[in-house]
Each structure stands twice: as structure tokens, then as C-alpha cells.
Amino acid sequence: MRTIEWDESNQILKIIDQRQLPAKFEYIYLDNYKAIAESIRNMAVRGAPVIGVTAAYGMVLAGLHSPAQDPQAFMADLQMAAKELNDARPTAVNLPWALKRMVCVVEGKGLSVSEMKAALLAEAHAMAEEDIRVNKAISKNGAPLIADGDTIIHHCNTGALATVDWGTALGVIRYAFEEGKHIHVLVDETRPRLQGARLTAWELKQMGIPFDIISDNMAGYFLSTGQVQKVFFGADRVTAGGDVANKIGSYMLALAAHDNAVPVYSVFPTSTVDLSLQDGKQIPIEERDQEEVLALSLKGQCVVPEGATARNPAFDVTPARLITGYVTELGVVSQPFSVHYPQLLNGREG
């Protein structure tokens, strides 16, 4: 299942509208970079890897619609679009990573405007294909961590929907399942936007992987009663010190797992690593509209009293000390991340 697809004849980006799943499987069609920025902001498309690639196509559209005739004015239009796309969501570093890569492919290369337009499209396509290749490599590397018979808690959605295709943490689970291992997944529902209950459960069902949905506050119970062998989640930004920003609730889950000596694996492409930050406290945490928390109804009735207010940080930071291993396309990295990750980048075993 491809989450986003470029339609060359109409020069538009087609994306699955993830807000509608699992009730409806619908595409939306984006024909300008502002619509792309909005689709990232409103989470029609979400998940760190795929928002990076979606933003890359936003740059393609910004280029295609730029009226600029000379390369300098064209670059100015691109920079303006990059800023707006970058501001759509602040936590996942894949967004600035992808935008920087798109700017680098044309900046200072001495290209004409039409050559720049072609180069942008080629780079976005390359990033989309690379994302799928990388996810499959991640999954192959991570699968040996899963034993036959494991029950795994998974947080948020890290499947095909969170990437161009295949997925990261859920990709590892899928790979191990396809190798013939018996796996049971406890799907954290992932309040407030329910990426687990809506999206991960939907993907697992399609793949035939056995699962049960649990509310986020049940994880400690299952971990403390010996019913879980591993915890897997993704990442939106990983610092040089190995702290991991991921969907809100990951920290509490990792704490409970650590207290019960259950291994915690964070799974991500190396594009999610931000070596410019040492400490997780430096990661910008998105705070979203309180309505996402308050708009909760049971049996058609609004749950919260009228006028109630809420807080809604979308991510939290799990300190490196709570993480057992990091799974990347280059290999599995054990602690200390700050030592073993650079070794892995240099081509040695982490």
C-alpha cells in the first residue's frame, strides 16, 4: 500500500487521507505546496518518514508553480515554500531533513529554472523509493530481535501508513511474522488521535497478524504481569545522546517496560537522527489543539463537561537510558548510542 503517489500527467500528489481511516479509504489530491503544508498540519498525512517525502513533493509543486524566470528568483520562491512546509509540524526532524535535501539538489548548481524543476522532481522520486528500500532494510535488521511466540506492545502507528510504504517498527513485526514467527501485538490505542486503534489495528488486520487493542493506561499491567516480551515504537527525532522523541505516551510505556526488565526498541531510518542536538530536552515538542483531547464521546455523548480545557503535547521524549536498542537501516545499535551509532555510521558494527 503506497501512502503517497505522484500523478505525473496531472502534476498532483495523491495521498491517503489518514483522518478517515478505518471508516473510509479515501484519497485526497494536492496540487500546490500550501495544500501539502496543510495536509501535514492537519494530519491527513502523518508519520515522520512520510511527512518528509510529502514535503519534498511540496517543493516540487512550489517549483512547478513558481512564475520566476531566473534561477535567483526561483530559489527565493523555493526558500519561501520550504519555510512554510517546515513550519507545518515541528518535532519530526525528517521534515527539515527532506527540505534541506531538496534545496541542496538545486542550490548553487548553476542550473536553469527548467533544469531545477526536473531535478526537484527526480529528487522527490528518489526519496520516495529510498524510503521503501530503507524500511525493508530496517525490518530485516530488526526481525531477529523478535522470538517465536513473542507478545509485543506497539505504540502509535509506524506501519506503511507512516512511511511511503512498508513501515518501520511495524515493518519489523511484519517481517518477523512473514518469516513464520508467531507474534501477538498489543496495540496501544494512542490517545488522543488514536493512531494505534485506528491505523495500526487496521494494518495488522490486513496483514493477518493477531492483535488486541489496549487503552494506553493498560500497558503497565500487561508488562508487570509478564505478558509482554518486547516493546517496539518508532521515533520522530533521535538526539546524538540517544534520547528519542516519539508519540506522546512512549515515555510512560518505556518507564513501565524498564521497571519490568522488558526490552524497548526504537525503530527509525537514520534520517530521524539529529546529531545537532545532544539532549532530548532540546527537541521542540508540538502542542496541538486542545479539541483533539476534548472531542471524546461515548454513546454519542460528549464525555467532558462544557467549558473544560485540555493540554495536548503530541510527543514526549524517552531518555536513552530506558531504550534497549535502536533499529536502523544500517543495523541495530545498542547502548551507549553516542558511541555505537558513530561506529555504525563509519561502517563498523554498533
Ligand code: MRU
Ligand atoms: O503525530 P504522528 O501520528 O505523526 O506521530 C507519529 C509517530 O509518533 C510515529 O511513531 C513516528 O513518526 C514514527 S513513524 C514510522
